[in-house]
Amino acid sequence: MRIVIVEDEALLALELECEVEAAGHQVVGQAMNSSAAISVIDTEQPDFAFVDIHLLDGPTGIDVGRHLAGRGIPFVFVTGNLKRIPSDFVGAIGAIEKPYTVNGLQNALAYISRLVEGEGKTAPPPSLVMASA
Structure with missing residues (x-):
């Protein structure tokens, strides 16, 4: 998959990029x-x-989520505070709560x-809070 990472903490973004690439995916931006995120999303598809x-x-990640949902691009929130996510998850598949473990992230990425x-639906890993929950 071609993946965009929207994260303001540089070390977390780098760690996430390393895990995404180790799983065989490509980070395209x-x-x-929020403005940089929307630009990357629109450019990189x-x-x-x-x-x-x-x-x-x-707290503009919600707006980025709405933009992704409007374009039909699946996404998950990665946040330290799940209570900040609107009840409808603005179209997100779900959320991964920070701090996450590498194993939890890998399991969530494989499921995603x-x-x-x-592919066929299986039960989500515990590290991924599903929007329908």
């Missing part, structure tokens, strides 16, 4: 604020995105990959 809720320009590629 990173952004630390990713297959999937990881989106933090609180970015350099405030299968889901995005249209």
